[in-house]
Amino acid sequence: MSAAETVPSTRERIVEAADTLFYQRGFEKTSFADIADAVSLSRGNFYYHFRTKDDILAAVIALRSDRTQSMLASWTQDAATPVDRLRCFAEMLVRNRHDIQRYGCPVGTLCAELAKLDHPAQGDAGMIFGQFRDWLRTQFNELGLAQHADALAMHLLARSQGIAALANAFHDEAFIQREVDLITAWLATLVPPAGPAQRPRRKTAS
Incomplete structure (x- = not known):
């Protein structure tokens, strides 16, 4: 990859900052x-890229949607089982705990704000939740829970x-960890029980 390909364009820098x-x-x-600042x-120069x-x-x-899709794809590829993948989703709260405590969930806060403004883009923002919903449903399907997936x-x-929302309201990091631990324990109960061990066959007399 050339140096030019690794340097963000001006448009990309604007979108990242926004x-x-x-x-x-x-x-x-x-x-x-x-x-612009x-x-x-x-x-x-700013208006050249966005009016x-x-x-x-x-x-x-669009950027958030692309990042969400990439993240979901990496969980699917890197985690061995549906429960492991669902844990990745839950642990996202712990990984992002500092930002969540200060600003809330980036998807949830944007959707809530656009809904209050009755902004035409609120449906587009909500589709990111749709990406998570579809992916989570797939994992529960693979656990054999299709009826309730x-x-x-x-x-x-x-x-x-x-x-x-509550972590943002109370700025409580320990709360996030406790709740994620409870989700992890709940997910463990969804693992199908292993079948009975097969007994070795008896040798028959020749």
Whole structure:
């Protein structure tokens, strides 16, 4: 890979900066000037890449969606069993605990803000939850729980959002770990029991 391929383009830098600012400050409270300052761009150069803040929002949602898909694909590839993959999902709360305590869940907070604004992009932002839902449902399906797979996926997704919201409200890191431990224990109960060990065959007399 050449050096040019590893250096983010100006457009990519704008989207990365906007992604961070939308998460930390909120979409409505982030201005064009805030994003331009973050990437050290003049207003004219900025407008060359994006004409409106809604254009930037669409790019941020696309970036988050791509990152979500890559993350789910890596869990699928790296974790050996459906339960291991579901643990990866739960442990995401622990890995991101510092940001969650301070800013909440990036998907949940954006969806909530866009819903309050009745913004046309709220459905697009919500599709990231759809990506998680589909992936979780697949894991529960592979556990042999097809009849309840979607309900279980929604339960785990809702539980993770509740943990993120309360961790953000109370700034309680220990709470996140306790709740993830409880989810892990619950997932262990979903593992199908191993079949009875086969008895060795008796040798018959010749």
